[in-house]
Amino acid sequence: MKILTSNTDYKIKAVNNLVEMTIGEYVEIARVILKNNSLQRRRVTTSNKTYSLLKEDIKTGCVIPPIVLAFFPGEYDHKTDINEKNLIETLKILSKQLLILDGLQRTYTILDLYEEVKSDVHLFEKVLALPLRIEIYTGISKIGVLYRMLTLNTGQTPMSTRHQIEMIYSDYNKGFEDFIFLTEAENTTPSASNEFRFSEVIDGFISYITGDYLPIDKEDLISIIKNLENLTNDDLDKDLFKLFVKSFASLRDTLNKDSNNLVLESDVIKENNISQRPFGNSFLIIFSKVQVLSGYGAAINFLIENGLIKNLETIIELTGKIKITDPELSLLKMLQYLDFIVMNAKKIGNEQRMYFYYLIRSLFNENNEGYLDFDKSVEQANKFYKSNMLR
Structure with a gap:
């Protein structure tokens, strides 16, 4: 796991860290996000076959578009910089305080594939070792989370605006x-x-x-x-x-x-x-x-x-x-x-x-x-x- 770049997003006054990790490393984080974070949205049921095709593509080693995460404001000292020295430890400790802003369905697809290929040791090891790019926002405000969620999901089948606002402000x-x-x-x-x-x-x-x-x-x-x-x-x-x-x-x-x-x-x-x-x-x-x-x-x-x-x-x-x-x-x-x-x-x-x-x-x-x-x-x-x- 390593940081590739860290850039300031001046629109929402937050830092965007582009991180490369293996699918195996992401699975451990994703499980915690989906299991322990009550704010995280739920799986969308769809008859679309796109994600079934994605499973097959991952097996062949396709490059998956980056998944976007953010530390939930208020739960994390978001003014603290994340760097290569503390990134892995921070993610392990605070995984349940992450939100998936973009890539929820890809995350579920990866977790499904992880379970499906366990019986094939060679394929299992290959899938776990595949690189995955993750964008992690730090220093982001709640309104910044909402803005990014809306912009990232435009053109898809997003949660309703009401659902997103209820989720972001549910700690109140x-x-x-x-x-x-x-x-x-x-x-x-x-x-x-x-x-x-x-x-x-x-x-x-x-x-x-x-x-x-x-x-x-x-x-x-x-x-x-x-x-x-x-x-x-x-x-x-x-x-x-x-x-x-x-x-x-x-x-x-x-x-x-x-x-x-x-x-x-x-x-x-x-x-x-x-x-x-x-x-x-x-x-x-x-x-x-x-x-x-x-x-x-x-x-x-x-x-x-x-x-x-x-x-x-x-x-x-x-x-x-x-x-x-x-x-x-x-x-x-x-x-x-x-x-x-x-x-x-x-x-x-x-x-x-x-x-x-x-x-x-x-x-x-x-x-x-x-x-x-x-x-x-x-x-x-x-x-x-x-x-x-x-x-």
């Missing part, structure tokens, strides 16, 4: 710092300012990456990669997922505090001709829902892409400047507008996302009359929503 599935993420299994509603549903935060983050408040249907990977490029131009050294959660939490917390933790009583809701099953009865409840998170994510993407705000940190700074003159009136109006959507929309959830998309755009775009004025943003979002529905 219980929360981070003071934030608590609730799982689907817990079947509880966020009831504190530091609580979210993990699956709904993921949806919001996907909307932030894709720039679309709608659930992903048919993915346009090129468009997603382009959005990711725009978002990460200045933020490759930052944890965008954490910043996304913190920025949204700062908005929710501001609205909740400025309304003095307002909770609408059922008789107030009834007096204002609002459904007895309203979208929510407080800012905390409303701004914990996936429709708001998705609308928020897509709106922030729009604002950054169009140069209207710089980044997520800007949102955190601006939330402290938001004014809400009449919290109860604004909350009641918002619920009335959301009731209108329930009564008139064909796809209620999607159009609720659209309303909040416009609300956030109004709130943080200095060119809008609702800029940093929540009362006006509630009204302006309704106008934008109705205008869009008339097209």
Whole structure:
């Protein structure tokens, strides 16, 4: 096993080490990756005969395209350089903290072949001794992992973007710092300012990456990669997922505090001709829902892409400047507008996302009359929503 070259990937600010090892050496590493790394994606079942042919090609000594691995950020001191002196030891100790970014099916094919040729001693030794080139990324961020996974797998049958994001950020599935993420299994509603549903935060983050408040249907990977490029131009050294959660939490917390933790009583809701099953009865409840998170994510993407705000940190700074003159009136109006959507929309959830998309755009775009004025943003979002529905 030896390092052939080490080059800096300036796009994702990581080091790409091109390593040559034997198939036998790779088998030992691959087994650990697939067995112990819960983040690693699973085998894709396919009727394609390509990988059956690859087995036969390997037996004859074909050159296999490089397999791309990366040490998972957060599990490995990725600022430490890997060199020929510590490479073998590092790989042995930390194999379970590697991810296969490209070459999963080739890896399974190699492992299958390893088992199949065991009975033929001569062929077994020949296969184990064949050289294999492996690219190993070190110093890579989580968003860098996602970017490389998407670019490396474009044109193939990749995992869904959602699956990849869930995998990369699954070490946060219980929360981070003071934030608590609730799982689907817990079947509880966020009831504190530091609580979210993990699956709904993921949806919001996907909307932030894709720039679309709608659930992903048919993915346009090129468009997603382009959005990711725009978002990460200045933020490759930052944890965008954490910043996304913190920025949204700062908005929710501001609205909740400025309304003095307002909770609408059922008789107030009834007096204002609002459904007895309203979208929510407080800012905390409303701004914990996936429709708001998705609308928020897509709106922030729009604002950054169009140069209207710089980044997520800007949102955190601006939330402290938001004014809400009449919290109860604004909350009641918002619920009335959301009731209108329930009564008139064909796809209620999607159009609720659209309303909040416009609300956030109004709130943080200095060119809008609702800029940093929540009362006006509630009204302006309704106008934008109705205008869009008339097209």
